[in-house]
Amino acid sequence: EDQVTQSPEALRLQEGESSSLNCSYTVSGLRGLFWYRQDPGKGPEFLFTLYSAGEEKEKERLKATLTKKESFLHITAPKPEDSATYLCAVLIFGNEKLTFGTGTRLTIIP
Amino acid sequence: SQTIHQWPATLVQPVGSPLSLECTVEGTSNPNLYWYRQAAGRGLQLLFYSVGIGQISSEVPQNLSASRPQDRQFILSSKKLLLSDSGFYLCAWSNQQGARAFFGQGTRLTVV
Numbered sequence: 220e221d222q223v224t225q226s227p228e229a230l231r232l233q234e235g236e237s238s239s240l241n242c243s244y245t246v247s248g249l250r251g252l253f254w255y256r257q258d259p260g261k262g263p264e265f266l267f268t269l270y271s272a273g274e275e276k277e278k279e280r281l282k283a284t285l286t287k288k289e290s291f292l293h294i295t296a297p298k299p300e301d302s303a304t305y306l307c308a309v310l311i312f313g314n315e316k317l318t319f320g321t322g323t324r325l326t327i328i329p
Numbered sequence: 330s331q332t333i334h335q336w337p338a339t340l341v342q343p344v345g346s347p348l349s350l351e352c353t354v355e356g357t358s359n360p361n362l363y364w365y366r367q368a369a370g371r372g373l374q375l376l377f378y379s380v381g382i383g384q385i386s387s388e389v390p391q392n393l394s395a396s397r398p399q400d401r402q403f404i405l406s407s408k409k410l411l412l413s414d415s416g417f418y419l420c421a422w423s424n425q426q427g428a429r430a431f432f433g434q435g436t437r438l439t440v441v
Binding site: 253255260261262263264265268306308310315316317318319320321322 | 335361363365371372373375378380386388417419421423429430431432433434435437
């Protein structure tokens with residue numbers, strides 16, 4: 220069965236303290252891995268798509284990387300406005316299901 | 330550019346009443362369409378997805394149904410709501426290549 224697991228569930232960082240969020244997956248034929256940011260009461264906001272192992276994408280203080288088993292979302296020198304829940308999702312070859320992990324709730328303390 | 334509209338933003342319904350949530354996409358054709366439910370503090374549970382008009386795949390047995398009467402319209406329905414149907418409902422679309430998927434702003438449903 221295809222599985223997506225995110226860790227940690229929650230992470231509190233001081234402003235400027237860099238860290239990484241993990242998304243591990245067990246799927247048969249990864250078509251794409253997506254990262255989203257979700258603010259309370261809002262729909263998820265698209266951040267990145269990664270397709271193959273070794274690929275990296277960057278946007279401001281965020282960088283996403285992908286291996287054959289997991290993806291990392293690195294956050295460098297975060298600011299309080301980076302506080303949100305970060306979700307990853309996978310799309311599999313052969314079907315169109317977009318399956319999500321449970322998310323990491325990130326809090327940046329000023 | 331592509332946009333997705335989902336309404337209403339909030340809804341309070343009594344137990345046993347019907348439900349209809351609508352989602353429309355603009356600026357693209359033949360999108361994949363998805364309905365998700367998110368419980369408080371939890372991840373997104375895929376309810377239904379559709380790869381074309383009239384084609385609905387159900388992921389979880391439940392009190393809900395979905396329909397796609399037009400290419401860019403996706404409707405989530407229930408004949409009789411249960412208390413357990415309360416939650417945050419999200420519609421999403423992706424292109425056929427699966428390069429990215431975009432979400433609506435969600436509907437907060439409270440069944441009382």
